[in-house]
Amino acid sequence: MKNLFIMLSVAITLLFSGVSMADTNTATETEGQIWAQVKEGAKGVTTSHGQAHEQLINTYDLRVFELRSDLLAPALTAALFGMIIVFVVFIKINGISKLHGGFTGKLVYRWSKFDVSIHWLGAIPCLLLILTGLTLLAGRFFLQPYVGEGLWAGLINSAKLIHDYMAIPFMLGWALMTLLWAKNQLPKMYDLKWMMYVGGYINFGPFKGKHPDAGFANAGEKLWFWAFAFFGLVISASGMLLLFPNLFEPSRTLSLIALVLHSVSAIVITAFSIVHIFMATVMSEGGMECMVSGYCDEQWAKQHHNLWYDEIKENGTLKYKE
Template structure:
């Protein structure tokens, strides 16, 4: 009897509790939005701007893990970097690359192809050895793939994605990223080989001033004297060495971000990488033009390695004289008239 009475009292207590709590449960919404009361980005930015000047460059929260950087909620420099990467960088790339293409098209329409004025002699002279051509194509081949995969990062989602679709673009971009990361290493190796092999021929001297004064023979009828590399080729060489060096250094920091020295340094090297890349791409477009359709006989130098003697005498007369003095060219062949 006493047990039954206790059970009855307990049941009544539970019923009373449910009755009292029912209105509170009834006031709860059917669904809860967990982010309704969350802080918006604009509020964080306003809080950052309202802070005391000089008291730091980030808006940070409290954390309990050892990595103090994990507490940074907003870094204003990141906002500036994003604006540059998604805005200014597009304009720099478009102006540099499209501007170069437009300039070369206009030059071709006005000047036409640069022909061998004396015509082909039928005699040839070795210009680049097998090893020299190997390091050229090693570096050039890697650079082309690096350039295309890098441009995809900046312009791909605007140009390529609408054409091939999001799925194909994602797969292509993933493979392009692998190619970019791994081909960077043979590209850097090629830069080292190029520097060691050709630096002695690319030291500026007095003949370069004369070459520039005469427009390199591109805008006049007279070809200025030049050694193995003329002033224009020296400019390309140092652009590749300096520009390629900056791309290599910044690229290594981007591959191994922990070595960059912090987020701000990494953002700096990211900007350097992008700007130098598009400028070097524009320069290489001009180099490819002159070495192919822009000038008769120029492509032979990096294909067979041998160039027509008349071509060499017109564009690199001092180099031909040096070869003659060393007996590398038969005097009769060097002096034979063009038919």
């Protein structure tokens, strides 16, 4: 009897195992068929009225998110911190560009109060967008491991709110600067020589003491301006789609494209912004005064924008601060 009972138990176990294996194989085959249909774009029926409500999933969703997480997030981090490190090392080795003979004390009119205002209208939101965007995109790599969960949740929520609210002022500043300043940013032949001599900012070797010609804007400023104009357009358009999805009702595919373009544009603008900030505040002695008061020292004008200074002196539009 005991042997019979054991044999019956083994038989029942094998029977149910066979049924289970068959069910597993059937389930696997069914899942494979469903997934094949999904990849082919199969649609279903739902009572939802949301975006892409008929589409179960995009097979490329995860690839886009992996691209954003594995490539774009580190790239944005490198654009910010990497460029800062590069400039600190460069200034440590090269030093800054000092005014020959020092400051004259005569301040030459360069920017109107309106120009200064729209510069800061774009600049302040731009800085906040860079910092909050970096936190949202890559903060989990360099910040989250070192703070508590509660603090991290608060930082992410604050970053999201600031990023959303600063978007509109940034777009307004970008639009005004692009439209009003483009006429002074057109490339000229002498810009090539300026690039060859790196603007005269190198303090050693054959470049030392060289100050190539420059008009109202030098070649470096023009490069920054057009990068800001183009990528600012991309980041503004993609940002609007992401910020107001119910208004524009973009497709799922378009939303993913906007997400990638937004991140790529942010990387470029971040790198250029660091260069721009260092050149204005540290590298060029007397440069920051231009966007504080709208005036620059006369020696600074002669040394860094000689063609513009000669032009306004010749045509009688040279004005000094009283």
